Amino acid sequence: METTFQLLPVRNNLIGENYVIDTHAEVIETTVRQTASSTSTNTTTYKRTPFVEANTKEVTIHHLTNECVVPVFSKDNEITISHPNFIETVWNAAHNFFQGESISEPDIRVSHVIKGRIPEAIHKSVNQLLETDKTIYYERMAFCFEIPTIYEDIEGNRLNLSIGGVRAYNHENLYSKKGAEKFKVFIGFKNLVCCNLCVSTDGYKSEIKVMSTTDLFKAVMELFQLYNPARHLHLLNSFKDASLTEHQFAQLIGKSKLYQCLPPKEKKLLPNMEFTDTHINAVAKSYYNDDNFSITENTDSISLWNVYNLFTGANKNSYIDNLLDRSLNATELVHGVNKALHGDSHYRWFIE
Numbered sequence: 447m448e449t450t451f452q453l454l455p456v457r458n459n460l461i462g463e464n465y466v467i468d469t470h471a472e473v474i475e476t477t478v479r480q481t482a483s484s485t486s487t488n489t490t491t492y493k494r495t496p497f498v499e500a501n502t503k504e505v506t507i508h509h510l511t512n513e514c515v516v517p518v519f520s521k522d523n524e525i526t527i528s529h530p531n532f533i534e535t536v537w538n539a540a541h542n543f544f545q546g547e548s549i550s551e552p553d554i555r556v557s558h559v560i561k562g563r564i565p566e567a568i569h570k571s572v573n574q575l576l577e578t579d580k581t582i583y584y585e586r587m588a589f590c591f592e593i594p595t596i597y598e599d600i601e602g603n604r605l606n607l608s609i610g611g612v613r614a615y616n617h618e619n620l621y622s623k624k625g626a627e628k629f630k631v632f633i634g635f636k637n638l639v640c641c642n643l644c645v646s647t648d649g650y651k652s653e654i655k656v657m658s659t660t661d662l663f664k665a666v667m668e669l670f671q672l673y674n675p676a677r678h679l680h681l682l683n684s685f686k687d688a689s690l691t692e693h694q695f696a697q698l699i700g701k702s703k704l705y706q707c708l709p710p711k712e713k714k715l716l717p718n719m720e721f722t723d724t725h726i727n728a729v730a731k732s733y734y735n736d737d738n739f740s741i742t743e744n745t746d747s748i749s750l751w752n753v754y755n756l757f758t759g760a761n762k763n764s765y766i767d768n769l770l771d772r773s774l775n776a777t778e779l780v781h782g783v784n785k786a787l788h789g790d791s792h793y794r795w796f797i798e
Contacts, residue, residue: 495641497590497610500763502555505584507533510554515562515581517620524624527659529556529587532613535659536631537591539666540609550592557766558585558616586614586766590643592636598679601686601751603738605635605644607675614767626655630770631666633673635682639738642758644682645773649673652771681781685750688784692746694797695733695753698783701796702726717782717793720768720775721757728760754780 496504507530516528533552540549560583563570567579590610598605612630619625631651635644651669656662690698703726705719721729734740736759739752757776764772782793 496555496762497553497636497641497643498555498588498762498764498766498769500557500765502557502588502766505554505556507552507554510556510584510587514583517560517583517615519624520621521623526615526618526620526624527627527629527656527662529554529584529613531659532587532611532629532662533589535662536589536609536611536666539663539670540591540593543667543670544593544596547593548595550594552589552591552610554587554589555766556584556587559583560585560615583615585616586612588612588766588769590636596675598635598682600679600683601749602639603755604638605679605682606638607633608636608643609633610643612766612770617767624657626657629654629656629662631669632770632773633670634678634773635675637755637758640755640759642755642762643770643773644678644758644777645770646673646678646681646777647774649675649678650770650774652774681777682751682754684784685754685780688750688787689747690750690753690783690787690797692741692748695748697797698753699726699730699733702729716795717778718775719779719796720772721760721779725757725760725763725772728763729756732756732759750780750784753783 496502510528510533511530514529516525518525533554537549537552562581563575563579564581567575570579588610590608592606592608594606596607610632614628617628629651631654632643632645633649634646636642637644649669651665654662654665656665702719702721703723705713705716706723708716732740733748733756736756739755739759741748741752754776757780758773761769761772761776779793779796782790783797786793786797
């Protein structure tokens with residue numbers, strides 16, 4: 447039997463004037479329908495790719511609920527907040543806050559499976575184990591769902607309002623008594639062209655500490671209230687109006703790699719850069735080869751919107767527990783570079 451989400455009572459919410467509201471948008475896995483006029487309809491089909499790829503696999507809420515065990519705090523045997531409970535709490539909060547909007551089912555990615563056995567199979571050899579003898583849970587889990595009736599278009603890229611979160615049991619001390627549990631939650635936009643996540647400072651909580659799903663629900667609702675989507679979209683739109691020359695882009699790539707080797711004293715004087723050499727190499731490669739955001743042939747500059755998507759695309763190869771932090775860092779980095787192009791000194795080091 448499939449698991450369904452139970453909806454909580456909903457309340458009225460205010461949708462900003464800068465939102466585009468498409469009351470006819472359908473929650474379809476691969477197709478977004480936009481009403482171009484009262485008499486015609488344009489349909490754009492996007493190739494769906496995972497919002498995070500590195501070392502992950504897709505699972506369903508049914509699998510997490512019915513085929514996985516839930517870890518406990520070992521000293522008092524108190525149960526942790528499970529992955530399904532986390533997802534359902536955020537999903538219910540979204541329904542509560544965004545009354546009347548279409549909300550998709552969550553995409554769920556997991557990694558680092560933890561295997562075990564039931565007590566009756568403790569003396570069996572591995573080749574004698576039955577499927578019913580085994581237990582599993584996933585150390586790390588990320589999910590994301592869209593609200594396709596709230597969207598924006600930037601440079602022909604449709605951005606759907608999206609909400610998601612990350613849970614990593616490796617950030618908990620499961621060998622102690624039950625204490626506050628840690629979660630990461632974001633509200634931002636997903637670029638449907640590439641499924642890259644666009645995260646802003648006021649739309650991301652890197653560490654929500656709660657004791658129950660009730661506390662988690664309240665914290666998520668507070669995040670929704672603090673998030674300013676109009677400001678976020680204004681920031682993203684500003685990226686398309688600025689560009690880097692090939693020389694400046696090469697400086698950005700080289701300085702980003704050099705940043706990793708700086709003495710700690712010098713590194714503290716610069717803005718934070720969380721992308722590793724592997725990510726920077728992927729950005730450099732995509733500069734020439736990306737299907738959507740590479741430099742245009744016979745030009746000598748690339749827009750910051752494309753640069754931003756090269757970084758968020760490379761971020762999809764991060765481990766789950768670093769995904770959202772690097773998504774935010776990509777926004778801060780490109781925003782800082784944009785300001786540096788207009789005379790600000792804070793990020794100037796990266797492009798000089």
